[in-house]
Amino acid sequence: MLFLKQVTFHLDAQEAPFFTIGTFFPFGSTLGYNLPTSQYIRQFQPEFVVNKEIGIEMGFLKNRINLEATYYQQRNTDQVLNLSLANSTGFTSSKLNAADFTNTGLELDLKLTPLVKIGDFNVDVKANYTYQTSKVNRLVDGVSNLGLGNFNYVVVGEPVYKFRLNGYKRDSATGKVIVGADGMPEIDPNLNTYGNTLPNNIFGLTINLNYKGLTLTAVGEYRGGNQIVADQLGSFLDDNGISARSAQYGRRAFVWPNSVIFDGTKYVENTNVYTTLYNREFWNTELNTDATTNYLASGAFWKLREVSLTYEFPSKLFKGNTLKGVTVGISGRNLMTWLPKSNQWTDPEFSANGNNAFTGNAQGRSTAYNLPPTRIFGANVIFQF
Amino acid sequence: MKMNNIKRITLALSTALVVAGTGCKVDYDINSSTEDLTAGAVDYKTVLPTAINNSARIIAADWKFLQSWMGYWARSGSYQNVADEETYNFTNDFPAAGGNGAGNPWNDLYYNSSNYNYVQKNAVSNGAGMYEAICRIMKAQNFQILTDVYGDVPYFEALKGNDVRTPKYDKGEDIYNDLFRQLDTAIAILHDADASSAAKNPDISRNDLVFKGDPAKWIKFANTLKLAYAGALL
Numbered sequence: 325m326l327f328l329k330q331v332t333f334h335l336d337a338q339e340a341p342f343f344t345i346g347t348f349f350p351f352g353s354t355l356g357y358n359l360p361t362s363q364y365i366r367q368f369q370p371e372f373v374v375n376k377e378i379g380i381e382m383g384f385l386k387n388r389i390n391l392e393a394t395y396y397q398q399r400n401t402d403q404v405l406n407l408s409l410a411n412s413t414g415f416t417s418s419k420l421n422a423a424d425f426t427n428t429g430l431e432l433d434l435k436l437t438p439l440v441k442i443g444d445f446n447v448d449v450k451a452n453y454t455y456q457t458s459k460v461n462r463l464v465d466g467v468s469n470l471g472l473g474n475f476n477y478v479v480v481g482e483p484v485y486k487f488r489l490n491g492y493k494r495d496s497a498t499g500k501v502i503v504g505a506d507g508m509p510e511i512d513p514n515l516n517t518y519g520n521t522l523p524n525n526i527f528g529l530t531i532n533l534n535y536k537g538l539t540l541t542a543v544g545e546y547r548g549g550n551q552i553v554a555d556q557l558g559s560f561l562d563d564n565g566i567s568a569r570s571a572q573y574g575r576r577a578f579v580w581p582n583s584v585i586f587d588g589t590k591y592v593e594n595t596n597v598y599t600t601l602y603n604r605e606f607w608n609t610e611l612n613t614d615a616t617t618n619y620l621a622s623g624a625f626w627k628l629r630e631v632s633l634t635y636e637f638p639s640k641l642f643k644g645n646t647l648k649g650v651t652v653g654i655s656g657r658n659l660m661t662w663l664p665k666s667n668q669w670t671d672p673e674f675s676a677n678g679n680n681a682f683t684g685n686a687q688g689r690s691t692a693y694n695l696p697p698t699r700i701f702g703a704n705v706i707f708q709f
Numbered sequence: 710m711k712m713n714n715i716k717r718i719t720l721a722l723s724t725a726l727v728v729a730g731t732g733c734k735v736d737y738d739i740n741s742s743t744e745d746l747t748a749g750a751v752d753y754k755t756v757l758p759t760a761i762n763n764s765a766r767i768i769a770a771d772w773k774f775l776q777s778w779m780g781y782w783a784r785s786g787s788y789q790n791v792a793d794e795e796t797y798n799f800t801n802d803f804p805a806a807g808g809n810g811a812g813n814p815w816n817d818l819y820y821n822s823s824n825y826n827y828v829q830k831n832a833v834s835n836g837a838g839m840y841e842a843i844c845r846i847m848k849a850q851n852f853q854i855l856t857d858v859y860g861d862v863p864y865f866e867a868l869k870g871n872d873v874r875t876p877k878y879d880k881g882e883d884i885y886n887d888l889f890r891q892l893d894t895a896i897a898i899l900h901d902a903d904a905s906s907a908a909k910n911p912d913i914s915r916n917d918l919v920f921k922g923d924p925a926k927w928i929k930f931a932n933t934l935k936l937a938y939a940g941a942l943l
Contacts, residue, residue, distance in 0.1 A: 343751045346759030347766075354915050356759035357751050359824050363870040411816045412876050414823030414868035465874065610793070 362406075363415040371421070374399045390435040398427040405478075407464065408471055422464040425484055429456035448532040457524055458484040469517075474689040475553055475616065476521055485522055485687055487553060488515040491617035495591045501583045502591065507599040508606075509580060511615050518620055521688035524549030537636035547672075548624035554669035554690040559613035563604070568668050569618070570607045577602045621667035623688060628660040649708040657700040671697040753831035757840060757916045760824035764847060767821065768854075771814040775858075814858065819867065822851045826868045838904025839913045839922060842895040846931050849888040849895075853938060856881045885938060892931045899924040899931070 342360045349356030379394040402421040409415050432453045440447040460480050463470055469479040469488065477488040492501045492509040501509045527546040532539065561567035565575070577598035584591040599606065606612055634653030642648055661671060670690050674697065776782040777794040784795075825844040832840035855862045864884045866876035898904050905924040907913065913922035920926040 354758050355755040357756050358759050359827050411819045412863040412867045413870050415870050418871050
């Protein structure tokens with residue numbers, strides 16, 4: 325028997341805001357409170373998630389080949405988001421039933437066990453592939469995009485979490501950066517939408533080689549389709565002149581690549597106007613560091629996550645012994661990372677998410693507070709009694 | 710199956726049913742916080758001292774960019790801490806709060822107006838005339854600064870939270886005209902001996918950090934503001 329009850333939460337904006345104690349208060353016996361900066365709506369609707377899934381599982385050649393495929397569509401309605409409000413509303417944020425979005429994805433899982441079998445020699449391969457995407461169907465009151473902090477935005481009609489960043493002013497006809505008579509560009513005060521912050525394609529591969537008691541296992545993974553912004557890390561490195569970026573023109577004046585200049589009547593290709601600022605004066609100023617597109621990089625990577633080699637001594641050695649078995653092994657984790665050329669900054673898996681300085685749902689913003697990725701080597705001996 | 714087991718199962722099932730059945734009737738009160746400072750726990754009158762204190766802080770500390778432009782402040786030797794101001798580098802967070810040790814006057818003034826607005830609304834419903842008048846005067850001063858610095862700003866549709874999420878910008882002229890009305894209303898209330906009496910305005914001498922609840926002084930201040938506005942309109 326099952327009882328169901330619909331619960332509607334009532335939170336009243338005018339009656340239950342959370343006040344904060346004002347700076348310097350209590351002042352003697354005088355109390356002082358500030359109005360909350362966040363406004364709650366009168367009534368929340370329940371959030372709903374409807375998940376549709378269709379899957380197939382196939383086995384061939386006495387289960388030597390196994391294939392699983394799943395397609396899913398997840399519809400999320402009335403998701404509660406913390407919305408930033410214009411300060412002129414008297415509040416800075418509000419929690420609202422603000423978004424409807426759909427997640428769609430395909431998961432493929434292929435097992436070849438064994439792929440090759442020659443005598444005692446076995447090769448097993450497991451591969452999985454995930455394609456995931458999402459689409460924002462609606463935002464509150466016909467708003468077309470919402471900022472969630474760390475440059476992460478929800479844009480209607482686009483996948484969840486796009487970057488919106490400041491770049492340089494560009495010529496609308498050619499899309500090239502406009503430079504002035506001093507050879508320097510100007511920052512476009514308007515934000516533009518850039519790539520996804522969440523990966524679309526995830527591909528994993530596990531290879532297992534086995535000969536008698538000797539096993540070699542390697543796990544690799546690819547993620548791609550997303551971008552990262554290493555604005556803080558990058559601007560720190562640019563400031564100190566230790567980033568590859570800041571040395572790309574030999575610390576000399578340069579012609580801004582792919583730029584156009586106004587010749588009095590129209591924009592023409594800039595081939596000979598050198599930048600007037602090119603030292604730390606340029607690399608450490610807002611003209612460089614506030615253009616966050618400078619630190620936008622592909623978030624794709626290939627990683628060799630783990631390799632291990634183990635040897636299990638044959639059990640016949642231990643017949644009649646108290647000792648039942650011995651296994652020795654060595655392993656290494658996070659051994660190799662291959663990054664695309666555009667990413668000269670850091671491991672894209674490290675993001676502002678979960679970092680004290682930049683909290684929230686934001687994805688893909690690498691900061692200077694990230695610890696560098698670590699490589700781990702290990703060895704183990706196992707005795708069985 | 711043994712009889713004993715069956716009995717046990719029946720018992721367990723019926724207990725489960727009773728629990729499930731009564732579960733629906735329990736009224737979970739999880740919506741009222743016992744720890745946070747909610748409007749029920751906070752007296753609206755205690756928001757006034759904070760708002761006045763904020764006003765003093767904003768007027769003292771939020772104008773660094775103007776001070777640089779007007780030549781009141783200059784850089785010290787090669788120490789360039791006012792680069793944004795000197796280069797007129799307006800980005801969406803100018804002037805960044807904390808970046809130059811100064812607040813953001815736009816955000817601070819609107820937020821503090823929200824404090825005055827809250828006190829004023831509650832004062833009206835409680836018949837506390839002094840509180841209402843002080844809030845009208847201080848809010849008028851806030852918006853005078855806003856429109857003097859930024860020109861056209863949201864005024865008539867401002868401070869409504871979720872009800873108006875994109876308040877429209879009003880003409881400085883219309884705002885000024887309404888500020889005069891606000892001050893006149895405040896002065897009328899302050900002249901009303903009953904509305905501004907100590908009995909109708911509990912704790913006003915303590916919560917009014919500026920004039921200790923003296924209506925005559927607030928009238929003078931309101932008139933001074935009117936004079937200042939008139940000067941600005943010349």
